[in-house]
Structures are given as structure tokens and as C-alpha cells.
Amino acid sequence: MIEVRNLVKNYGPHKAVRGISFTVEPGKIYGFLGPNGAGKSTTMNIITGTLAATSGTVTVNGHDVYAEPLAAKRCIGYLPEIPPLYPDMTPEEYLTFVGRAKGLSGAALAGQIETALERTGTGAVRRRLIKNLSKGYKQRVGIAQAMLGDPEIIILDEPTVGLDPLQIIEIRDLIKSLGKTHTVILSSHILSEVSEVCDRVIIIAHGRVVASDSLDALRERYTSECTLELQFACPEEETKELAAVLSRLADSLTETTEDAKLTKLFLSYNGKRDIRSAVYAEVKKSGLPLLAMIPHVKTLEDIFLDLTGGENGEEDGTAAPAAPERTEETTGEPEKDKDGGDDYKPLFG
Amino acid sequence: MGSVYKKELRSYFCNMQGAIFAAFLLLIAGIMTVLYNFKGLYPNFEYALSDTGFIFLLIVPIVTMRIFSEEKRAKTDQLLYSLPLKVTDVVFGKYLAAVTVFLVPVGVMALYPLILSLYGKVNFAASYGAVFGFILLGCALLAIGMFISTLTESQVIAAVISFGTLLLLYLMNALTSLIPNTSGASLIAFSAVAVLFGLIVWGMTKDRFAGLASALLAETVLVFLYFSFKESFAGLFAKVLEKLSVFERFSGFVNGIFDLTAVVYYLSIVAFCLFLCVQSVEKKRWS
Numbered sequence: 142m143i144e145v146r147n148l149v150k151n152y153g154p155h156k157a158v159r160g161i162s163f164t165v166e167p168g169k170i171y172g173f174l175g176p177n178g179a180g181k182s183t184t185m186n187i188i189t190g191t192l193a194a195t196s197g198t199v200t201v202n203g204h205d206v207y208a209e210p211l212a213a214k215r216c217i218g219y220l221p222e223i224p225p226l227y228p229d230m231t232p233e234e235y236l237t238f239v240g241r242a243k244g245l246s247g248a249a250l251a252g253q254i255e256t257a258l259e260r261t262g263t264g265a266v267r268r269r270l271i272k273n274l275s276k277g278y279k280q281r282v283g284i285a286q287a288m289l290g291d292p293e294i295i296i297l298d299e300p301t302v303g304l305d306p307l308q309i310i311e312i313r314d315l316i317k318s319l320g321k322t323h324t325v326i327l328s329s330h331i332l333s334e335v336s337e338v339c340d341r342v343i344i345i346a347h348g349r350v351v352a353s354d355s356l357d358a359l360r361e362r363y364t365s366e367c368t369l370e371l372q373f374a375c376p377e378e379e380t381k382e383l384a385a386v387l388s389r390l391a392d393s394l395t396e397t398t399e400d401a402k403l404t405k406l407f408l409s410y411n412g413k414r415d416i417r418s419a420v421y422a423e424v425k426k427s428g429l430p431l432l433a434m435i436p437h438v439k440t441l442e443d444i445f446l447d448l449t450g451g452e453n454g455e456e457d458g459t460a461a462p463a464a465p466e467r468t469e470e471t472t473g474e475p476e477k478d479k480d481g482g483d484d485y486k487p488l489f490g
Numbered sequence: 491m492g493s494v495y496k497k498e499l500r501s502y503f504c505n506m507q508g509a510i511f512a513a514f515l516l517l518i519a520g521i522m523t524v525l526y527n528f529k530g531l532y533p534n535f536e537y538a539l540s541d542t543g544f545i546f547l548l549i550v551p552i553v554t555m556r557i558f559s560e561e562k563r564a565k566t567d568q569l570l571y572s573l574p575l576k577v578t579d580v581v582f583g584k585y586l587a588a589v590t591v592f593l594v595p596v597g598v599m600a601l602y603p604l605i606l607s608l609y610g611k612v613n614f615a616a617s618y619g620a621v622f623g624f625i626l627l628g629c630a631l632l633a634i635g636m637f638i639s640t641l642t643e644s645q646v647i648a649a650v651i652s653f654g655t656l657l658l659l660y661l662m663n664a665l666t667s668l669i670p671n672t673s674g675a676s677l678i679a680f681s682a683v684a685v686l687f688g689l690i691v692w693g694m695t696k697d698r699f700a701g702l703a704s705a706l707l708a709e710t711v712l713v714f715l716y717f718s719f720k721e722s723f724a725g726l727f728a729k730v731l732e733k734l735s736v737f738e739r740f741s742g743f744v745n746g747i748f749d750l751t752a753v754v755y756y757l758s759i760v761a762f763c764l765f766l767c768v769q770s771v772e773k774k775r776w777s
Contacts, residue, residue, distance in 0.1 A: 152777075153696075189572040193776045214574040225569030227497070229504045241493035242573040286569070 142167045142324055143188060143294065148197035150183050157183045159348035160197070167293070170320040172339030172356075173328035176449050180348040181328040182222050185298050188326075189219040202293065215243070218292040218323075222299050224283030228272030232263050232282045235271060236289060243290035257285035261315060277308035284315065288323075295319055297327040301334060313338050332445050346449035359444060365413060368437040369420060371406040374430040380404050383427040390416045390423070403432070412438070494575065494583030495590075502553070502591045511549045512595040518545040519599050527602075533610050535603045536620030540744040543624070543737060546631050547656045553591060554635025555649035557584050558771070562643045571775065581636075581767045588632045596625055616746040623743025626756035630736055631656060633763035640770040662735035666728040673723035677716050680727060684708035 143165035150158040158180040165171055175181050186192035188199050190206045190213060199206045204213040227235055236257060240250045258264045261281040266274055271282060280300060287295050300316065301309045316338050319325050329335050335342055336356055344352040352359060369391070373380055377398040384406060388394040391408035398404050410416050417436065424431050502508035522538035561567040570580050603617040634655060639648040658665075669675060688705020692698060716723055732738065736759065742749040 186568070191568045191571045191775070211574045211576070214572060217572070219568075219572040221565060221568040221572070223565045223568075225564070225566040227501065227566060228564075229501060230497075234500070238493055238497040239569070239573065241496070242570075242575055244574065 142202060143326075144198075144200040145184070145188065146198045148184060148187060148199065149195045150180070150187060150192070151195045157348055158187075158194075161345060161348070161350050162197075163343050163350055163353050165294070165324060165326060167324050169324060169340040170316065170338055171324075171326040172335030172342040173326055173345070174330070174332065174335050174342050174445065175328075175345040176330055179345050179449070181330075181345060182298055184345070185219070185296055185326070185328060186221070189217055189296060190214050191219070191221070215290070216293050218287030218290065218295045220280075220283045220287045220295075220297045220300060222302070224279050225286075226271045226279055226282060228270065230271055231268050232258065232271060232274075232285070233267045235282065236285060239286045240289045245290060253289050253291065257288045260288065260318070261285040262311070277304050277311070280304060280308075280312060281315070284312070284319075288319070292323070294324045294326065297325065299328055299330070301329070301331070309334075332441050336441050344445065344448050351448045351450075356441075360441065361413075365411050366439065367410055367412040369408040369410065369417060370433070370435040370437060371408070371420070371424065372432040372435075373404045373406070374402050374432050375404060376401045377404045380406065380429060383423065383429060386423050386427075387420060390419050491575075491579040491583045491586075494570070494580050495587050498557075498584050498587030499590055502587065507553055507556070508591045508594070511553050511591055512598075514545055514549045514552075515542070515592075515595040516598060518542050519595075519602070523602055523606075527606055533606065533612050535606060535612065535617040536744045536746070538602075539599075539620045539624050540741065543627065543740060544660065546628060547653060547660060550628075550631045550635045550656060551649040551652035553588050554632055554639050554652055555645045556639065557588065557636050558640040558767075559642050559645050559648045562774075563645075567774075577768050577771050581764055581771065585633065585636055585764060585767075588636065589629055592628045592632060593625070596621065596628070613746070619746065619748045620743045622748075623740050623752070626753060627736065627740045630756045630759040630763075633760045633767075634659075634736075637763045637766045637770065640767050640774075659734070659736045662731055663738055666731045666735075669728045669731070671725040671728065673716070673720055673726070676723045676725065676727040677712065680712050681709060684712055 145161060145163050145165075148158055148161040149156075161180070161184055173181050173185070183192065187194045188201070188206065190210050193207070199213075201213040202216045204216070206213040227238075230238070233254065236254045237250065240254060245253060258267055261284050263278060263281045263285055266278055271279065274282070284295075284297065284300065287297065297316065301312050304312060313334065316325060316327060320338075320340075327335075327338065339356065341355045342352070342359060343350060354362070371387075377396060380396070384394060384396055387406065387408055391410045393409050395407045396404065397407075408416070408420065417434070421434070424434075502511075519538065519542045522541045523535065526532050526538045526541070527535065558567070561570065571577075600618070600621055603612050603614060603621075606612050607614075635648075635652040638652045638655060639645075642648050642651070669679065685705055687708055688701045691704045692701025695701070736756075739749075739752040739755055742752050
């Protein structure tokens with residue numbers, strides 16, 4: 142549906158996007174995730190033809206956005222980061238303008254505007270000037286605009302930024318309902334939002350794709366490394382015997398002692414094979430005074446931070462991202478950006 | 491194109507810009523008509539039009555300043571470029587809307603010769619020829635103003651630059667008389683233009699060598715031409731400037747001459763400025 146290949150965008154000496162490749166398949170909600178300044182908006186602007194790429198190709202439904210811009214743009218509804226609204230128009234007038242520009246007219250135009258107003262819940266404010274609307278309504282009018290012309294793909298750039306919690310929930314529900322009839326790509330730097338709404342995520346950092354997968358697969362891949370922390374109220378020597386037994390259950394075991402009253406055992410194991418009940422049985426058998434048993438599971442938050450590598454590698458090419466690209470799950474082929482791949486090292490094999 | 495045209499036209503009349511434009515144009519045209527035709531008792535409406543021309547300096551920037559700069563500032567240009575519209579559609583739609591706003595008060599002014607004819611004999615051909623010239627002049631100035639508005643995000647800067655440019659064009663004739671008529675002076679003046687050209691190339695390509703090379707190339711051609719046709723260089727710069735004086739061409743229409751070269755001249759200015767507009771907008775997407 143959307144095919145992005147080796148996209149590069151330079152703003153003068155600044156490299157905003159450094160070779161992004163991914164594929165978007167129909168009927169899913171994609172989350173485009175990354176810290177601020179990662180290149181999300183730039184990539185979306187290039188896909189929608191608002192911006193021209195320095196190099197690389199984007200095809201939408203087989204139409205190259207550079208060679209056949211009009212055909213490609215007809216397949217896409219786009220809500221930029223700042224909703225592109227004309228303050229002196231009413232939502233109705235605004236949607237009429239956008240609908241006409243998308244080639245609608247007459248009954249089809251009226252019908253689509255009606256549907257868009259209804260689905261986004263903006264029917265009540267249809268005759269008020271946009272400049273007098275609240276941020277939430279403005280955002281909805283922006284989404285209504287993207288829905289017009291019934292494009293197969295709807296791209297929303299940070300649709301929930303600056304909204305209050307209730308509005309965020311409403312917009313999310315709207316996006317979910319859009320996802321039933323359209324392919325939706327939404328960008329965000331809020332992880333919980335993406336995990337709630339999206340089927341698949343594309344994580345980018347420092348202008349590169351660092352992961353592209355379904356959320357479950359992502360969770361599974363990275364939660365496979367679990368750590369179980371055991372705390373005992375006894376000195377280290379007394380836990381030696383138990384540690385020997387437990388190390389057979391776990392992949393590895395480390396032991397630390399704080400003082401004579403507290404010993405901690407860290408068992409790392411593969412999350413697919415839950416060892417917790419077995420560990421409990423052994424601890425019970427040993428009769429040692431167990432204070433706590435704390436499972437450390439990697440949250441999506443941790444995965445995100447790992448992948449986007451908390452550094453600020455924006456200044457030059459050498460300080461760039463610290464993770465391998467994982468595009469094989471979405472593209473269906475092992476796709477890697479080779480040409481710029483010399484300046485980052487894999488963290489996750 | 492139609493959708494952009496309708497949207498723009500709507501915004502002119504919702505923003506008072508269209509009304510301000512029409513009000514000032516009609517006010518000045520009315521005052522001039524009273525002065526020349528009712529007080530001065532001339533039957534020639536073209537004289538009134540001729541003295542109305544200066545108001546373009548003020549009202550053209552009012553209409554053109556926001557055309558592109560406001561879209562850029564409010565980021566609504568992203569919508570225009572993500573919609574299935576060609577850049578030429580956007581530029582033409584916006585330009586035609588501006589021209590329409592201009593034509594409304596001119597349509598009212600076109601009634602004046604009819605009113606004058608109630609009180610005496612009016613040469614309609616000369617009057618409406620002048621109205622036609624007035625329209626062409628306005629269209630050319632609107633195109634220039636619109637191009638300037640693609641260059642900046644600020645309406646104020648767009649307005650000031652437009653005003654300055656129009657003022658320069660208005661005073662061009664007076665300025666040319668300041669330039670010495672010797673061929674050496676022309677060479678120096680053209681050299682300055684060549685250096686300016688080099689600077690513009692440098693600024694646009696960010697390449698020092700390209701700028702230097704184009705300036706040197708222009709200068710070489712210039713020196714070669716200078717030594718080949720030394721006599722014709724005398725007063726040449728002043729002549730070139732005179733040709734650039736957009737306002738001056740209008741005086742032909744005022745004097746009852748329907749000059750086809752002037753029509754072509756104005757249409758070329760419009761075409762050239764619209765072309766620059768499209769390029770300027772496209773450039774923003776590529777940089």
C-alpha cells in the first residue's frame with residue numbers, strides 16, 4: 142500500500158531522515174513512534190507530498206509520489222501536526238473547500254461532509270467560526286478534513302497533542318473506528334497511546350527505523366529477557382545451597398549482599414517459560430526467610446527507551462542510533478539500510 | 491483551481507481586505523473624477539484614471555501581502571500541498587481571486603464615463619481603452635505583489651517589500667533622469683547588476699563558486715559587448731530602466747493610444763511573476 146524505500150531528507154547540513162524504509166499494509170493502524178525530532182513529521186510530510194525528499198522513493202498504491210503526485214495524493218488524507226485550518230471559515234465551509242479540492246461535488250460532497258461531521262462529532266459546531274472552536278474541536282475538524290474523499294490511507298501527525306484527557310480518549314476512539322474502514326498511520330511520542338490504538342508500530346530514532354513490528358511481537362521479543370529478584374533476610378552463605386538449585390532453573394543467577402540481614406538473588410530467564418512457581422517451590426523447600434519476590438519485566442516504555450537510545454545523536458553522523466533496524470516483520474523480507482549502516486552498532490541481536 | 495479560487499474569494503470578503511481595497515480605489519477614483527471631470531470640466535475620464543494609478547502603491551500590498559505568507563505562517567500551506575492540487579492550480583486560483591477582487595471596484599468605475607456622458611460628449615473608446623489599461627496595470631502589480639508574498643512568512647514584511655518595489659517602479663522614470671548618459675556610466679551600472687546577479691545565484695545555490703562564476707561570466711559578456719558596441723551603450727541603462735517602468739506604459743492608454751505592445755508587456759509581467767510564484771512555492775518543498 143505504502144512503500145517507503147531509503148528515504149533521506151537533509152535540511153542543509155542537518156540530516157533529518159537518514160534512510161528510512163518500511164512498508165504499510167492495508168487495513169491496519171500503524172503507530173509511528175519516536176522521540177521529538179526523530180524525523181516523524183518529516184517522513185509523513187514526504188509521504189503526503191508536502192515535502193520533497195533528498196533521495197529515496199515513496200509509492201502509494203503503486204503511484205510514485207514524485208512522478209504521479211496527484212494520483213498518490215488522492216489515496217491519502219493527511220492531518221499535519223498543526224491542523225491546517227482557516228480560522229475565518231466555519232467547519233462546513235472548510236470541509237466544502239477541502240472536498241471540492243479533492244474533486245467532490247454535488248450530492249457526493251454533501252453526503253461526505255455529513256458523514257465526516259457525524260463521525261468526528263463536529264456536527265454541533267458546523268456553523269461556528271473555526272477560530273472560536275476549542276483545540277479538541279479543531280483537531281476533529283482536521284481529522285474530518287482528512288476523511289473527506291474517502292481516501293484509503295489516513296495519516297495523522299500527533300493527533301492528540303495538546304488535548305485534555307477526555308478529548309484524548311475521544312480522539313483515540315475515533316481513530317480506532319477509522320481503523321476499521323481505513324489504513325491509518327498515526328505518529329506519536331506517547332507510547333501508551335500507540336499501544337492502545339495501533340496494531341503495528343514503526344519506531345524511529347535519529348532519522349532511522351529502529352523497529353517495525355506488531356506490538357505483541359515487539360513485546361514478546363523484548364520481554365523474553367525477564368529477571369526475577371528474590372530477597373532473603375539472611376546472610377549470603379545460607380542462600381548458597383538454594384542458589385545452586387535455582388541456577389539450574391534460570392539462565393543465569395547473580396547474588397548480591399547488602400548486609401547480614403539482606404541477600405538478593407537475581408534470576409534471569411526467558412519469559413516464554415515461566416519459572417516463578419518452580420522457584421517458589423524450591424524456596425519453600427529450603428525454608429529460608431523470603432522477604433520479597435519481584436519480577437522485573439521490560440515494559441514497552443523500557444523497550445522504547447532502549448530502542449531510541451536515550452542519547453541525542455542529532456549533531457553528527459557518528460553519535461547516531463544504537464540499535465539495528467528491524468523491518469523484516471513488516472516488509473516480509475530482510476530489508477536493511479546498508480549504505481548508512483556503518484555508524485551504529487547493534488544492541489539487540 | 492476552482493476550489494482555491496472560491497475559497498480565496500470568500501476570504502477576501504470575510505476579512506475586509508476586499509472591502510478596504512474597493513473602498514480606497516473608489517474613493518481616489520471618485521475624488522479624481524470630481525476634480526478633473528466635474529470641477530475641471532474635462533470630458534476625459536482617462537485623466538482621472540491616470541491620477542488614480544498611484545493608489546495601487548497602497549492597496550496592492552493590502553491584497554497581496556497575505557496571499558501566500560499567511561498560509562505559510564498558519565501552516566495551512568501543508569494542506570494545500572497535500573491535497574490533490576497542482577501548484578499551478580493553487581497559484582492561478584489565488585491570482586484569479588485577487589484579480590476578481592480588483593475587478594469589482596473597476597466595474598463600478600466603468601460606469602463613470604456613462605455618468606459623464608449625461609452632461610456632455612465623452613469619447614467612450616478612449617475612456618474604456620484607459621479602463622482596460624488600468625486593469626492590465628493592476629493585474630501586473632497584483633502578480634508582482636503575489637510573488638513577493640511567497641518569499642516571506644510575515645504579512646508585514648511582504649507588505650513593506652511590495653510597497654517598496656511598487657514605489658521604485660512608480661518613481662522609475664524620475665530615477666532614470668538621474669543616471670548620467672555616458673556609455674561608461676552604463677557599463678558601471680550594468681556591472682553592478684552583474685555583481686547583484688552573482689550574489690543572488692550565491693544566495694540561492696549556497697555555492698560561492700557558482701555565484702562568482704556567474705558574476706564573472708555576466709561581466710565578461712558585458713565588457714565584450716561594451717567594446718564591440720561602445721556607442722549604443724550611451725544611455726542604455728536608463729533606457730532599460732525606462733522599459734521596466736510598469737506605470738509608464740499606462741500613460742499610452744491615457745493618451746488614447748491602444749498600444750498592443752503594452753498589452754503584451756503587461757501580460758508578460760503577469761506570466762513571469764506567476765511563473766516565479768510557482769517556482770518559489772516549489773522551492774520551499776525542496777529545501
